């Protein structure tokens with residue numbers, strides 16, 4: 509972990525507390541400086557943690573150079589590529605150890621506009637989880653290829669129907685979590701490695717009774733670098749959603765049988 513420079517006064521947002529933006533990176537050397545600069549300009553009072561998986565393109569060194577000149581930026585160097593979910597879990601743990609009240613998930617490639625962050629943080633005043641949503645009224649998706657649009661639309665439809673979650677963009681990765689809401693979730697049970705992490709956390713938070721709100725965002729295709737999306741990541745998401753759907757139905761069925769026998773209420 510690289511150090512920070514200078515004195516860094518702790519800033520607490522009214523109604524939210526101390527906020528840490530976690531940016532996972534893998535081969536984002538050309539993106540990391542612009543994204544951090546945009547975050548710092550859009551929300552100067554939040555801290556930033558770059559969680560880099562030992563990117564071969566030297567992203568970690570670029571991140572260290574930023575941290576050397578900006579006391580609000582830190583770098584978490586991880587030994588190797590372990591997937592988005594593992595990087596975020598490490599970032600959440602880092603935030604918890606240092607007493608943050610809320611964490612933000614944000615991609616490094618500019619698809620999640622830091623300029624939308626103040627709106628997401630404002631919405632978190634009345635919520636446990638805020639999802640920057642691509643699929644609610646007022647949202648826009650710019651320059652995404654048709655196959656990615658279809659994948660996201662169909663994947664979200666499947667997640668919504670299969671898991672019964674009132675969330676339009678369960679796969680979206682631009683989020684604010686109150687740490688207290690994550691405390692209500694067994695993060696040790698999270699098994700996703702790839703992008704199904706977002707669906708898994710949505711599901712766990714929903715089941716734990718979290719107040720989840722969606723705020724429309726403008727999502728833009730990355731301009732530099734390559735996507736890490738792969739057929740394996742898609743397969744993992746489809747497989748896991750299907751397994752969770754079956755598990756949920758089994759639990760609901762058992763409760764229904766028992767509830768009916770005992771004259772109790774059924775699954776909510």
Ligand SMILES: Nc1nc2c(ncn2[C@@H]2O[C@H](COP(=O)(O)OP(=O)(O)O)[C@@H](O)[C@H]2O)c(=O)[nH]1
Nearest residue numbers: 532533534559561590591592595615616735736
């Ligand atoms: N630390 C870490 N970050 C990752 C990993 N895989 C993807 N990312 C980051 O997760 C974010 C989203 O990945 P991206 O390739 O843009 O996915 P896409 O937007 O679905 O095409 C980017 O900031 C990536 O650098 C990983 O294994 N480890």
Ligand SMILES: [Mg+2]
Nearest residue numbers: 615617619730
């Ligand atoms: Mg991307």
